[in-house]
Amino acid sequence: MSLQKVLCMILIVSLFFLTGCWDRTELNDQAIELGMGLDQAKNNKLEVSAQFIIPSMMGMGQSGGSDSGKPFFIESGTGKDTLEAVQMIQTKLSREVFRGHHRVIVIGEQLARRGLAQVLDNYSRDPDIRLRADALVVKGSSAKQVLEASSPLENIPALGAQKEHVQSGGLGDRSLVNFLIAGSSDGITPILPVIKLIPSSNNPDQPNSKEFQFVGGAIFNKDLKLVGFLNNQENSTALWVANRLSKQTITETIPQGNGNASLYMSKIASKIKPIIRGNTIKCDIVLSGDGTIQENNTNLDLTQPKNITLLEHVLEKKTEKQALQIIKKVQTQYGSDIFGLGEAIHQNNPSKWKVLKKNWLKQFPKVQVNVHAHLTIKRIGLTGPSLQVKKNEIKK
Amino acid sequence: MKITRYTKVLKKDIQEIESASILPQNGQDCELEQNIYVNEEVLKQVFENCSDIVFRPILVNGQTKMLLIYIDGLVDTKILDQVILKPMMFEGMPNGLKSVDSIGEIIQDRLIAISQLKTVSKVREVIEGVMKANIVILTYGEKQALVADLKGFEKRGIEEPSAEISVRGPRDGFTETLRVNTSLLRRRIRSPRLKMEPYSIGDLSQTDVVIAYIEGIAPNSVLEEVRQRVKRIQIDGVLESAFIEEFIEDQPFSPFPQIQNTERPDAVCASLLEGKIAILVDNTPFVLIAPMTFWTGLQAAEDYYERSVYTTFIRWIRFVLINVSLFLPSLYVAITTFHPKLIPTNLLISIASAREGIPFPAVIEALMMEFLFEGLREAGVRLPKPIGSAVSIVGALVIGQAAVQAGIISAPLVIVVATTGIASFAFPRYNLGTAYRMLRFPMLLLAGMLGLYGVAISTIAIVIHLTNIRSFGIPYLSPVAPRIPRDLKDVLFRTPRWNMTRRPAMVSGEEKMRIPDGQKPGPKQGGETK
Numbered sequence: 001m002s003l004q005k006v007l008c009m010i011l012i013v014s015l016f017f018l019t020g021c022w023d024r025t026e027l028n029d030q031a032i033e034l035g036m037g038l039d040q041a042k043n044n045k046l047e048v049s050a051q052f053i054i055p056s057m058m059g060m061g062q063s064g065g066s067d068s069g070k071p072f073f074i075e076s077g078t079g080k081d082t083l084e085a086v087q088m089i090q091t092k093l094s095r096e097v098f099r100g101h102h103r104v105i106v107i108g109e110q111l112a113r114r115g116l117a118q119v120l121d122n123y124s125r126d127p128d129i130r131l132r133a134d135a136l137v138v139k140g141s142s143a144k145q146v147l148e149a150s151s152p153l154e155n156i157p158a159l160g161a162q163k164e165h166v167q168s169g170g171l172g173d174r175s176l177v178n179f180l181i182a183g184s185s186d187g188i189t190p191i192l193p194v195i196k197l198i199p200s201s202n203n204p205d206q207p208n209s210k211e212f213q214f215v216g217g218a219i220f221n222k223d224l225k226l227v228g229f230l231n232n233q234e235n236s237t238a239l240w241v242a243n244r245l246s247k248q249t250i251t252e253t254i255p256q257g258n259g260n261a262s263l264y265m266s267k268i269a270s271k272i273k274p275i276i277r278g279n280t281i282k283c284d285i286v287l288s289g290d291g292t293i294q295e296n297n298t299n300l301d302l303t304q305p306k307n308i309t310l311l312e313h314v315l316e317k318k319t320e321k322q323a324l325q326i327i328k329k330v331q332t333q334y335g336s337d338i339f340g341l342g343e344a345i346h347q348n349n350p351s352k353w354k355v356l357k358k359n360w361l362k363q364f365p366k367v368q369v370n371v372h373a374h375l376t377i378k379r380i381g382l383t384g385p386s387l388q389v390k391k392n393e394i395k396k
Numbered sequence: 397m398k399i400t401r402y403t404k405v406l407k408k409d410i411q412e413i414e415s416a417s418i419l420p421q422n423g424q425d426c427e428l429e430q431n432i433y434v435n436e437e438v439l440k441q442v443f444e445n446c447s448d449i450v451f452r453p454i455l456v457n458g459q460t461k462m463l464l465i466y467i468d469g470l471v472d473t474k475i476l477d478q479v480i481l482k483p484m485m486f487e488g489m490p491n492g493l494k495s496v497d498s499i500g501e502i503i504q505d506r507l508i509a510i511s512q513l514k515t516v517s518k519v520r521e522v523i524e525g526v527m528k529a530n531i532v533i534l535t536y537g538e539k540q541a542l543v544a545d546l547k548g549f550e551k552r553g554i555e556e557p558s559a560e561i562s563v564r565g566p567r568d569g570f571t572e573t574l575r576v577n578t579s580l581l582r583r584r585i586r587s588p589r590l591k592m593e594p595y596s597i598g599d600l601s602q603t604d605v606v607i608a609y610i611e612g613i614a615p616n617s618v619l620e621e622v623r624q625r626v627k628r629i630q631i632d633g634v635l636e637s638a639f640i641e642e643f644i645e646d647q648p649f650s651p652f653p654q655i656q657n658t659e660r661p662d663a664v665c666a667s668l669l670e671g672k673i674a675i676l677v678d679n680t681p682f683v684l685i686a687p688m689t690f691w692t693g694l695q696a697a698e699d700y701y702e703r704s705v706y707t708t709f710i711r712w713i714r715f716v717l718i719n720v721s722l723f724l725p726s727l728y729v730a731i732t733t734f735h736p737k738l739i740p741t742n743l744l745i746s747i748a749s750a751r752e753g754i755p756f757p758a759v760i761e762a763l764m765m766e767f768l769f770e771g772l773r774e775a776g777v778r779l780p781k782p783i784g785s786a787v788s789i790v791g792a793l794v795i796g797q798a799a800v801q802a803g804i805i806s807a808p809l810v811i812v813v814a815t816t817g818i819a820s821f822a823f824p825r826y827n828l829g830t831a832y833r834m835l836r837f838p839m840l841l842l843a844g845m846l847g848l849y850g851v852a853i854s855t856i857a858i859v860i861h862l863t864n865i866r867s868f869g870i871p872y873l874s875p876v877a878p879r880i881p882r883d884l885k886d887v888l889f890r891t892p893r894w895n896m897t898r899r900p901a902m903v904s905g906e907e908k909m910r911i912p913d914g915q916k917p918g919p920k921q922g923g924e925t926k
Contacts, residue, residue: 012857024733024847026758027751032736032744058749100737101744130737159741 028055030098034072035158037143038119039108041078046111046119048085049076049144050097051158058155071155074147082122100128104158105135105176106143107192112218112226116183120224124180134162135176137218139196139229149197149210161212165193168214169236169247178244183224186357187342190220191238194229221336222361228334234326240287241323241339241371243270248289252318256310257298257395263315263377265291272344276352282368283341285327287319292379296386299393303384307395308377319373331365341367428517432536435519436463442523449526456484463534465522470529472548479510480531480544512545527602551576557659557681559826562698569659574604574678580661581608581676585668589613592676595626597640601633604678605640608664613671615905618868622673622686637677637684644686646866651831654867656688663697671904687867687903689874691887693828694718699890707890714822721819722832722858725766726843726851728812729758734847750806759844761805765813766836768795773817874902 031052041047057071077088090097105123107116123129138146151160165175170193182190193214200211217235219228230238239245251262268289275282293302293311300307330338342360346353356363385394428435436451443449443465452464464480516522516532517540525532525543533542554576557569570577578592589612595605607626609619625644634640637657645654658664659681664674667685675684685692694714699707731738732747739747754761772791776784796814799805816836823829835858842850865872875883883900885891894915898908 012853024757024844027732027736027744027748028754030736030748032748034741053745053748055745055749055752058745098736101741103741128737156745 025096025098029095031093031095033097033099033102034156035104035106035147035161036099036102037076037106037108037138037147038082038111039142039144040111040114045078045080046082046085047076047078047144048082048089049074049147050086050089050102051147051156052093052097053156070150072157074144076144082119098128099126100130102129102158103133103162105133106146106161106195107135107137108141108143109137109139109226110142112137112192112220115223115225116220117224120180120183123176131177131180132174133176134165134174135179135192136161136165137192137194137226139194139215139218141197145197145210146195146212149212150200151211152200157212161195164195164212164214166246168193168232169245170239179220182340183220185343186360187337187344187346187353188242188340189222189336189338190224191230191235191242191338192218192220193235194218219330219334219336219338221334227336230326233322234329237319237322237326238330238338240268241270241272241285241327243340249294250315250319250322251295252315254298254300254311254314256314257300257307259296259298261293261298261300261311261315262295263289263291263311263375264294265289265375267291272339272341274341274345274348276345276349280368281345281356281363281366282370283344285323285339285369285371286374287323287371288374288376289319290376290378293377293381296381299385299389299395301385301394301396302377302380304396308380312375312377316373316375319375320371323371323373324369327369327371331367331369335361335365337361337364341369426519428519428522428534428539428541430537430539432461432463432534432538435522435534435541438519439465439522442519443526454481454485461536464531465526465534466531466546467526467529470549471531471546475546475548476531479546480533510544510546514543515540516543517541524602547575554580560658560660560663560697560824562660562696562701564701565698566660566662568661570661570676570681570683572679572681574606574676577661577676577681577683578606578608581665581668581674584661584665585610590668593623597626597629597631598634599630599632601635603634605634606676608668608674608676610668610671612907613669613899613905614673615671615903618687618870618905619673621868622675626675634677634679636680637675637682640675640677641684646868647864650861650865651834652690652862652865652872653693653825653827653831654686654688654865654872656685656692656825657682657827658685658697659683660697666697666700667692669910670899671907687870688872689867689870689902690828690862690872691876693823693825695886696824699824700893704890704892711888711890714824717819717822718832721816721822721829722836722839723851723855724816724819725762725812725836726839726854727848728809729762729840730843730847730851733758733844747806747808750808753803754806755804757844758809759840761809762813762840762844763837765795765805765809766816766840769813769817770833870902875900 032055033050033052035051037049037051039047039049051072051074053072054070057069075089075092077085077092079085079088086097086099111119123131136146146161147157149157151157151164154160154163175193179190179192182188194216195212196215197210198213200209214232215229216232217230217238218226219230221227236245236248240248245268247264247266248268249262249264251260253260268287268291270288271286273284273286275284296302300311302308302311327339330336337360341364342353342357345356429438436453440451448468450464450466450468452466454462454464456462462484464476466476516525521543522532522534522541525541529547529549531544531546533544535542551573552571554568554571556567560569568580570580581592582590587610589610591609591611593607595607596602597605605626607619607622622644626640629640629643631639631643641655641657642648647654656667664683664685668674672685672687675686677684694711699711702710732751736744751758756764768791772787772795776787776791779787796810800807800810820829820833820836823832835854839851839854842854844850846853862873863871863877871878874880875887880901882898883902886896886900894911894917897911897913899910901908
């Protein structure tokens with residue numbers, strides 16, 4: 001064996017001792033945490049509640065049965081920061097807390113109003129924690145209560161909360177990372193989805209049981225403090241403007257057709273075009289969407305192209321009105337740039353942005369906004385006019 | 397010197413020769429004598445205690461003594477009776493010839509109706525002739541002997557090869573008889589350019605070995621290398637082609653086979669046409685093909701008989717499965733114990749619930765199951781067929797089901813091991829599959845100790861090793877590394893035959909063109925115009 005080969009061997013063998021993943025933990029020594037709740041505790045402390053799964057209760061598929069008990073449990077701990085609280089949880093557990101799989105972070109309203117700046121560092125620092133999680137704000141109750149509530153379809157409530165968010169049109173597993181990005185950039189302030197606890201009607205055995213419902217969005221300001229709520233419709237419109245919506249349904253009365261129609265859009269986008277002239281900043285926002293007419297209670301025959309154009313026009317008007325309304329509301333009431341107008345200026349005109357960004361929050365309410373909607377009806381479903389409309393009433 | 401002394405003694409009286417001490421120790425090298433009694437005595441000494449060797453003296457015309465020597469059971473005695481004994485004993489010398497003429501010549505030219513006949517003049521050659529199942533005819537007064545080929549031993553017929561079965565394609569396989577095997581090749585390639593160089597290897601076994609190649613297509617450098625390597629073999633006996641393989645391969649300690657073996661004449665012919673070289677060994681149906689690349693281990697003979705699109709699909713399935721067979725258990729262990737973040741949440745929950753209450757760490761679990769699987773396989777291979785099915789029942793029930801139900805082994809791991817097992821049998825070449833099956837274990841250990849890092853290290857080590865192997869000067873991973881884009885069409889894909897216009901660049905010699913271009917078929921290929 002030549003000297004070179006010996007050297008190579010030594011180098012390769014030494015690799016084993018230099019580094020490695022010495023963090024082997026068997027799955028049955030880990031407590032898998034799927035959801036966690038952050039609440040304000042006394043003495044300026046943080047209360048962390050975590051939802052862990054009980055693997056043995058998950059059962060092997062069908063054989064488990066439903067009456068074997070809940071497949072999860074909740075432990076909470078308090079501390080000055082997240083990690084201290086988690087350490088406190090750890091003292092109550094026989095297995096190592098494994099946070100790499102949590103899907104949902106629920107934030108109590110009280111804590112959100114006080115500000116999240118102090119508690120979020122852990123999520124971007126710890127490599128074990130995945131960023132693809134859903135951050136939610138609870139309206140009116142504590143995060144712990146949400147974790148204790150049940151979700152009728154999912155056996156782990158945390159997964160249910162996230163799926164609800166996805167079904168509402170939001171980007172389910174990206175709200176945490178979006179929050180962190182928005183929280184750290186100048187041109188946009190974060191917005192988080194909001195859930196609310198409601199009494200459950202599905203569980204007659206336990207009259208006190210609760211389930212949660214998706215109710216809209218929470219507006220944060222630059223200091224990551226909760227400043228206000230948006231309802232569901234406002235929330236999705238705001239997300240549409242910020243280009244963070246995946247699907248949207250709009251319904252509007254069509255005066256020309258004596259009824260209303262609904263358009264379901266699965267391909268939507270927005271474009272913000274800032275125009276800066278002297279001291280005035282104007283923003284042209286173009287909202288676009290492609291979709292299917294899923295309900296048509298008017299007497300319009302949709303096989304006629306002119307009716308489609310009419311419908312599109314009415315729906316566009318409605319969208320523009322809604323969008324303008326919410327933008328105005330946010331500008332005047334909250335002064336928080338949740339739409340990312342500043343980011344748009346930053347991308348479009350970086351040199352101007354350098355000047356503007358210092359007091360962007362003062363500028364933001366003064367921005368003149370124009371909204372154009374551009375909706376396309378791609379499909380009209382199976383029938384032209386509604387079958388329930390008599391033949392002579394159909395408007396061709 | 398010894399010869400003179402020898403003849404002096406013989407001149408007196410042959411009957412006086414009794415003890416072996418008079419015979420030279422290396423008497424095999426001397427020439428045959430004119431005196432047939434001397435020759436007989438010498439040969440009887442040589443063949444002492446060989447009960448299967450027959451000495452049959454006959455008298456032709458009542459005067460000329462002849463002696464037939466052959467091995468009982470290796471010559472066709474029926475033909476012997478009809479072709480040699482009958483004409484000589486009853487008809488005798490043809491009329492009009494005088495004994496002055498060389499009797500040997502007469503016998504050779506007129507008397508014995510045997511296709512293959514040659515004359516030898518040395519004792520050693522006589523012995524060789526007898527040992528190679530010929531009949532040696534010694535004649536009085538002749539310094540030469542006739543060696544007649546009358547081979548007629550019991551041999552297995554041509555059957556379908558059991559190790560390489562195909563749905564479509566020829567069903568004949570090589571047998572244990574070299575001549576039959578060469579004839580199978582010759583029937584497929586009827587060109588004088590198909591050369592078959594004979595060698596005899598093994599001091600005692602004297603096994604016939606044939607190096608077959610097509611002149612002009614096989615590169616001379618590789619051919620010369622094969623010849624040299626075969627020639628330098630010194631061994632007592634060659635019982636299987638593996639004996640030759642182990643002497644001529646490049647990397648004796650590599651787990652990967654560097655010389656392909658096959659039972660299928662069509663596979664050998666296909667390789668010969670590509671410019672490879674086949675080594676046929678007597679007494680085994682397995683023919684060696686050199687040089688071998690990694691990718692030929694993933695090509696079955698049937699690939700070329702099925703439709704090319706389907707074959708491409710099957711090849712990709714094989715590529716996936718060979719990686720599964722190597723990586724799956726290691727990845728399972730590494731990911732579940734070191735990096736559970738990499739698994740989708742729902743899958744993780746399923747695995748976690750299945751692992752609940754399992755007493756062993758995942759590595760030990762996997763090692764145990766893999767070990768048992770290999771044991772089952774080994775037991776099944778060696779056992780007689782009726783008992784073989786019992787092994788699979790025990791394996792499936794006891795190991796599979798009972799272990800899971802008892803909570804000793806987790807169900808996902810059984811799935812992993814079973815999948816790996818299936819994948820490891822997807823290799824068209826058995827010996828490449830064994831390499832992969834074996835490498836699984838060190839990789840599993842590393843994965844259990846170091847996680848994905850260990851898997852990465854062992855993968856790199858394997859890839860480095862593979863790129864370092866040469867088979868008779870041809871890089872083992874060619875044409876992928878070094879990359880020869882033109883040849884990839886028979887590796888990553890299997891393009892239609894009319895598209896394979898050139899032979900593999902690395903393997904073939906001067907004659908690179910295989911078929912002319914422009915033979916793509918289509919509706920207008922017949923020439924008719926519409």
